[in-house]
Amino acid sequence: MDVQRDVELDLDPELVWELVSTAEELETWLGVEVELEPVEGSTGRVVEEDGTERRLVVEEVEEGHRLAWRWWPVTDEDLDEGGDDEGDDGAAEASRVEITVVPSGGGTRVEVVEAPVAPLPRVTGVSAAHTMSACAAERWTGRLLGLEVTGLVRSALVVM
Amino acid sequence: MTGPDRQELERAAPLLEALADPTRRALLRAVAERGPVTATSLAQDLPISRQAVAKQLAQLESAGLVRSERAGRETRFDARPGALRDLAGWLLATSEAWDRRLDRLAARAQRVAER
Numbered sequence: 001m002d003v004q005r006d007v008e009l010d011l012d013p014e015l016v017w018e019l020v021s022t023a024e025e026l027e028t029w030l031g032v033e034v035e036l037e038p039v040e041g042s043t044g045r046v047v048e049e050d051g052t053e054r055r056l057v058v059e060e061v062e063e064g065h066r067l068a069w070r071w072w073p074v075t076d077e078d079l080d081e082g083g084d085d086e087g088d089d090g091a092a093e094a095s096r097v098e099i100t101v102v103p104s105g106g107g108t109r110v111e112v113v114e115a116p117v118a119p120l121p122r123v124t125g126v127s128a129a130h131t132m133s134a135c136a137a138e139r140w141t142g143r144l145l146g147l148e149v150t151g152l153v154r155s156a157l158v159v160m
Numbered sequence: 161m162t163g164p165d166r167q168e169l170e171r172a173a174p175l176l177e178a179l180a181d182p183t184r185r186a187l188l189r190a191v192a193e194r195g196p197v198t199a200t201s202l203a204q205d206l207p208i209s210r211q212a213v214a215k216q217l218a219q220l221e222s223a224g225l226v227r228s229e230r231a232g233r234e235t236r237f238d239a240r241p242g243a244l245r246d247l248a249g250w251l252l253a254t255s256e257a258w259d260r261r262l263d264r265l266a267a268r269a270q271r272v273a274e275r
Binding site: 002003005006007009010011015016019020025028029030095110112114115116117 | 173251255261262265267268269270272273
């Protein structure tokens, strides 16, 4: 289960890749302040309009096609500590974002998948959440919660 | 609109993992509908052994989706709706955040196309 979104853009894939992989362009839509280099292993940050700040590590770059990073929110305590420890703070709340650029008709489709990263089974470097996202039947596709989860929430509420 | 709540996200990964298995989902639904209920009683109505039920219940419990309570010689299981609300909260907040971002991306693409 994960969050999936996509958007069709009336623009060539090469231009769209620029929109999703350069800090300058990312600042026009992802966040008000973005530090990100499309280089595997590089670190960066994203500050959103509401002040939410996340640190990130770029995990996968397939030039012109796919960009994936892991990000996690920075807390006030993290900031108070000052140091630029881009490592483990907030790792328990990390999620992985994968952006794929796909030629579509005369334009381009941008697909986004965000999935929580399980903190414990991260030994192999492949997140459990990522493995889960391969489970097509579990996919989160619409604007609303999957019916099954909604049903569970409802029946769980009835029990209360 | 704020970003995904910290606690929500912290608990989302184990929750999603617990919910990824259809047998555990069926079991969770049964617990939600019938709890507090024993593993033995659940096993009678599901096509799996009592041992398998106990094992899956333990996984649901460690994910925070059910809790157990001893009553005499029995252990009874009950659903914990809070955990699912947290998960729903993370999914909704994350979905809405991407809706807003992709709206802005579409607007940016439009401006670039007009250049």
